[in-house]
Amino acid sequence: MKVRPKKYLRYLFLSNLFDLFGTERTKQILSVNPTVVPARAETREIVVSAYIYNKNEVRELKKITIDEALALEGNGHIVWINIDGFSKTDVEKTGARFGIHPLLIEDILSINQRPKMDEIDEVLFSVMNMLYYNTAKKSVDQEQISLILGKNTVVTFQEDAARDVFNPLRERLKLPTSKTRAKEADYLYYTLIDTIVDHYFIVMDKLGDQIEDLEEEIVKSTSKRTLAHINVLRKELIVLKRSIYPVREVIGNIIKSESDLLSEYNERYYKDVYDHIVQAVDLVDNLRDVVMGLQDLYLSNVNLKMNEVMKVMAIVTCLLAPATVIGGIFGMNFDVIPLTGHHWGFWIAVGAMLLIPLWMLILFKRRDWF
CATH class of the missing domain: 1.20.58 (Methane Monooxygenase Hydroxylase; Chain G, domain 1)
Structure with a gap:
């Protein structure tokens, strides 16, 4: 058997021992206070990219300035501007270009924002969380994304330039037969939301596999470390619940919206996303029930062993x-x-x-x- 001393020596430090039981994760989950706007550190490097397309052609612009990106709007094509990283100046400049209310600009610059949808004047604004499964930590990472729908324009603000879930969409835009290129900007807006929601299921599948492995471990043997793993899983499901539950309300409000930016024909697509998010909410509830059942199973095994x-x-x-x-x-x-x-x-x-x-x-x- 290969001995890995670092695996055990790290628990000599008290902080690492506490982190084993997820105390640091608890602090992250409970650190949300809507009455205090957290100061977001400005990103050193802002990455701006854009797609300009119609049914017949598509152009991709990489690493452009925010001024160059905003100048693309209003040329008769559909424009998708994606901004990775946050600069207060760039956000305010974008807000001034699209007439975004200062409160919405504050939401874009804030962190740990609850998913929501707002409709002001000729702009639809949504805040959601993109979720990723961290294989190394076996935890759920979240990244806030803000989506703005204007006339023939969609603007997305992301936190991390190194990752997102939109690469398949970018590849589809390059295809001449792409359905997205043949439709209006609200269809692109739907596609972005649908991609985010579909990725929720990938993350939940990863957590589901982790729960299955833990169930087998409990059936075979139980230990205090097993109880700690159950507690960690419960906290990850809290993160899932906080990110997924409000999205149902977001999509519901989009469906109910009477904005001219949304066509009646594309309403059916938003209803399809609504069905997906309802299934995601049900799946989160099922995972929580299974984890609670694992805790009961663990206690039953402990009592059974004690009785033996x-x-x-x-x-x-x-x-x-x-x-x-x-x-x-x-x-x-x-x-x-x-x-x-x-x-x-x-x-x-x-x-x-x-x-x-x-x-x-x-x-x-x-x-x-x-």
Whole structure:
């Protein structure tokens, strides 16, 4: 067996030991306070890209400035501007270009924002969370994304330039037969939301596999570390619930919207996304129920193991009782005790001490007491 000392030496530090039980994760989950707007650190490098397309052609622009991106709007094509990273100046400039309310700009710049949808003037605004499964930490990472739908324009603000879930969409836009290129900007808006929602299921599948492995571990053996893993899973499901549940309301509000930016024909697509998010909510509930069941299973196994130990100890105590009684009788301080002067007295006492427990053992076995 390969020995990995670093695996165990890291628990010599008290902070690492606490992190094993997910205390740091608890702090992250409970650190949301809507009355205080957290200051988002501005990103050193802002990555701006754009897609300009119609049914016949598509152009991709990479690493352009925010001014160049905003100048693309209003040329008769559909424009998707994607901004990775946050700069207050760029966000305010974009807000001024599309007439976004200052409160919405504040939402874009905030962190841990609850998913929501707002409709102001000729702009639809949505905030959602993109979810990723962190294989190294076996946890759920979330990234806030803000989506703005204007006339023939969609603008997305992301936190991390290194990852997103839109690469398949980018590849489809390059295809001449792409359905997205043949439709209006609200269809692109739908496609972005649908891609985010579909990725929720990938993350939940990863957590589902983790729950299955933990269930097998509990059935085979239980330990305090197993209980810690259950607790960690419960916290990851809290993250899922916080990110997924409000999205149902977001999509519902989009369907109910009477904005001219949304065509009646594309309403059916948003209803399809609504069905998906309802299924995602149900799946989150199912995963939570399974994890709660794992906790009950763990406690049942612990109690069963304790009962087994108590049963063995009780049987051993019963088997030793005859020897204790016989030894106590022959150890009494009397002048005359039967068999004390007999040549075979000692062996008779020892034989009784062995035969009686043996008879008791057979009797217990026949009654299925163990």
